Amino acid sequence: MGENTVVLEALGDEYFQDPHAIHAAMRVKGAARQVVLPRGLKVWLVTRYDEARTALADPRFSKDYTGFQPLFERHYTGESTPGLADQSLAKHMLNTDPPNHSRLRKLVTKAFTARRVEQLRPRIQQITDELLDAVAGQRDVDLIEALAFPLPITVICELLDVPLSDRDDFRRWSNILVGGYEPDRIQEAGTAMAGYLSNLVDDKRANPGDDIFSAIVHATDDNDRLDHEELIAMAFLLLVAGHETTVNLIGNGVHNLLRHPDQLAALRADRTLLPHAIEEFLRYDGPVNQATFRYTTEDVTLGDITIPEGEFVLVSLSSANRDDRRFPDGETFDITRPPGGHLAFGHGVHYCVGAPLARLEGEIAVGTLLDRFDVTSAAEPETLQWRASTLIRGLHTLPVNLETRGPR
Ligand code: HEM
Numbered sequence: 303m304g305e306n307t308v309v310l311e312a313l314g315d316e317y318f319q320d321p322h323a324i325h326a327a328m329r330v331k332g333a334a335r336q337v338v339l340p341r342g343l344k345v346w347l348v349t350r351y352d353e354a355r356t357a358l359a360d361p362r363f364s365k366d367y368t369g370f371q372p373l374f375e376r377h378y379t380g381e382s383t384p385g386l387a388d389q390s391l392a393k394h395m396l397n398t399d400p401p402n403h404s405r406l407r408k409l410v411t412k413a414f415t416a417r418r419v420e421q422l423r424p425r426i427q428q429i430t431d432e433l434l435d436a437v438a439g440q441r442d443v444d445l446i447e448a449l450a451f452p453l454p455i456t457v458i459c460e461l462l463d464v465p466l467s468d469r470d471d472f473r474r475w476s477n478i479l480v481g482g483y484e485p486d487r488i489q490e491a492g493t494a495m496a497g498y499l500s501n502l503v504d505d506k507r508a509n510p511g512d513d514i515f516s517a518i519v520h521a522t523d524d525n526d527r528l529d530h531e532e533l534i535a536m537a538f539l540l541l542v543a544g545h546e547t548t549v550n551l552i553g554n555g556v557h558n559l560l561r562h563p564d565q566l567a568a569l570r571a572d573r574t575l576l577p578h579a580i581e582e583f584l585r586y587d588g589p590v591n592q593a594t595f596r597y598t599t600e601d602v603t604l605g606d607i608t609i610p611e612g613e614f615v616l617v618s619l620s621s622a623n624r625d626d627r628r629f630p631d632g633e634t635f636d637i638t639r640p641p642g643g644h645l646a647f648g649h650g651v652h653y654c655v656g657a658p659l660a661r662l663e664g665e666i667a668v669g670t671l672l673d674r675f676d677v678t679s680a681a682e683p684e685t686l687q688w689r690a691s692t693l694i695r696g697l698h699t700l701p702v703n704l705e706t707r708g709p710r
Pocket residue numbers: 358395396397407414539540543544547548551588589590593594595619645646647648649651652653654655656657659660661
């Protein structure tokens with residue numbers, strides 16, 4: 303090994319089980335560090351709050367997917383270079399910079415405002431009630447399978463009018479695409495997903511309904527009209543966001559309540575705390591660990607570090623959200639702390655479009671679960687398995703015991 307060779311910290315599979323411990327150690331050392339991710343990609347990981355917030359909003363960190371592939375080739379240290387799963391899945395707003403980003407985002411923002419989303423409340427409540435009716439009377443329940451997964455996926459499939467019957471295929475592809483699998487499997491899932499969505503776009507073109515997806519396909523303003531690949535990518539982004547995120551707001555949230563009985567008791571005693579609790583679920587153990595790919599278009603100084611041009615920069619939202627510099631006692635789960643300021647939905651122009659929907663689903667799911675059942679954990683925390691993804695922080699299963707609550 304040459305004198306100048308720097309040995310980078312390699313994050314192993316243990317990172318998936320407990321990223322928080324590794325982030326805490328990294329925050330002590332600096333604002334950002336170069337690391338090798340578990341599947342071999344060299345990136346800069348931003349771990350402190352101020353620098354994370356800056357990096358999320360600074361245009362010198364580009365998200366333009368056309369620049370990704372050469373960087374994958376340059377920074378991958380494993381055997382076969384990962385790439386975009388399928389080109390036609392890539393042209394979505396989270397992979398573009400303004401002005402193209404603004405053009406794509408404008409088409410959906412109106413559908414997801416807090417006011418529009420509030421109109422979905424009765425339907426979200428109904429789906430939640432039906433899902434919980436189905437497990438009432440059972441003692442051993444996997445909360446992911448029973449509630450956390452089916453609720454958000456049913457809602458987003460209804461909003462886009464996508465057949466629920468296809469959801470097992472879709473879930474499998476989606477999990478592979480965000481789950482850090484081998485490049486071959488990612489490619490295969492990407493091709494299958496793109497083919498499926500392409501048919502769906504054709505179907506919406508021929509048989510429009512009054513759903514959001516049909517509205518986007520048929521947007522009449524010439525400047526707004528999306529090409530076939532942009533339509534596929536838009537559907538992909540909305541459906542994957544619907545599959546992979548809110549499930550873990552509910553799953554991680556209930557998991558943390560069960561691990562902190564004093565917090566669960568506080569919430570039961572004062573139900574007005576529920577919106578605060580949702581914000582604390584997001585801050586303490588949010589669904590997105592590392593935000594999506596960004597890369598430097600020039601040398602950028604971030605805190606005490608200069609990141610050269612042409613490097614991948616991943617912002618760890620999970621780490622920023624536990625930074626004591628911003629959140630006193632950041633490693634403590636406290637549903638009574640003043641809400642706000644966390645980065646779980648990102649920051650800047652790419653701030654999550656679905657935040658109001660996710661919050662509403664989270665509140666209805668957790669509120670109704672606690673109203674109807676006494677919930678206790680049915681597994682030791684160390685036996686629970688976390689998803690092997692650097693993007694998503696979520697449990698494979700959450701075994702609980704449910705006891706129907708009597709009238710109080
Ligand atoms: C608790 C649940 C959710 C969390 C934690 C979450 C988190 C995030 C984050 C962190 C980003 C920005 C990523 C980055 O800058 O790299 C983002 C963007 C986005 N999210 Fe969510 N999300 C959630 C639910 C949803 C839902 C339900 C939808 C569907 C409507 C959605 C749609 C989007 C879209 C379209 C973007 C891209 C926005 C843009 O590029 O301008 N999200 N989300």
